[in-house]
Amino acid sequence: MSIQLGDIAPDFVQASTEGEIKFHNWLGDSWGVLFSHPKNFTPVCTTELGAAAKMKPEFDKRNVKVLGLSVDPLKDHEAWSKDIEETQGVKLNFPLLADADKKVSNLYGMIHPNASDTMTVRSVFIIGPDKKVKLTLTYPASTGRNFDEILRVIDSLQLTAKHKVATPVNWKDGQDCIIVPAVTDDEATKLFPKGFKKLKPYLRTTPQPNK
Ligand code: BEZ
Numbered sequence: 001m002s003i004q005l006g007d008i009a010p011d012f013v014q015a016s017t018e019g020e021i022k023f024h025n026w027l028g029d030s031w032g033v034l035f036s037h038p039k040n041f042t043p044v045c046t047t048e049l050g051a052a053a054k055m056k057p058e059f060d061k062r063n064v065k066v067l068g069l070s071v072d073p074l075k076d077h078e079a080w081s082k083d084i085e086e087t088q089g090v091k092l093n094f095p096l097l098a099d100a101d102k103k104v105s106n107l108y109g110m111i112h113p114n115a116s117d118t119m120t121v122r123s124v125f126i127i128g129p130d131k132k133v134k135l136t137l138t139y140p141a142s143t144g145r146n147f148d149e150i151l152r153v154i155d156s157l158q159l160t161a162k163h164k165v166a167t168p169v170n171w172k173d174g175q176d177c178i179i180v181p182a183v184t185d186d187e188a189t190k191l192f193p194k195g196f197k198k199l200k201p202y203l204r205t206t207p208q209p210n211k
Pocket of ligand 1: 038039042043044045046119141142
């Protein structure tokens with residue numbers, strides 16, 4: 001059974017480039033992003049890890065801990081880290097799980113045997129401070145992920161966790177939001193002092209509440 005939104009993210013203990021990770025303890029009260037890489041010393045993964053390392057200050061600002069995974073042993077991760085620094089111009093600044101026994105990959109359904117029975121697909125799990133899974137993404141090995149999109153989803157999730165809004169198509173931080181249908185117009189007047197536009201009874205927009 002695959003991991004679904006709202007499930008508690010399975011806990012695990014696994015070796016990483018920053019020592020043993022006890023996942024739930026390591027997350028603490030933070031949000032988390034867990035993402036898998038098909039294999040060490042591969043070109044697309046190298047660029048992804050460089051991009052994620054460059055974006056670390058953005059994740060920190062949002063109280064998000066970042067955790068990579070690759071199904072290779074720790075000594076290979078150490079050698080690969082040097083290549084990442086050399087080619088991407090940035091040091092790996094978050095832990096990379098050494099999941100050579102595929103414990104975490106299997107727990108999270110990151111191996112799709114009809115795609116490859118040895119490598120993981122490119123999975124992403126965003127996990128909330130309540131340890132529940134808020135987003136899952138699955139990309140093929142040949143397509144590098146869009147880490148701007150991962151940050152955008154985190155912004156939306158963190159906003160909707162605090163305010164009774166949802167975010168529309170292609171929304172970016174700072175743009176108008178949608179008032180959720182459960183809120184009446186009277187409540188909306190109180191909740192959203194910047195006002196709201198009513199395009200249809202079910203389609204009401206308001207300036208982003210936390211800006
Ligand atoms: C890559 O990261 O470049 C890659 C990994 C597995 C298959 C294809 C590409």
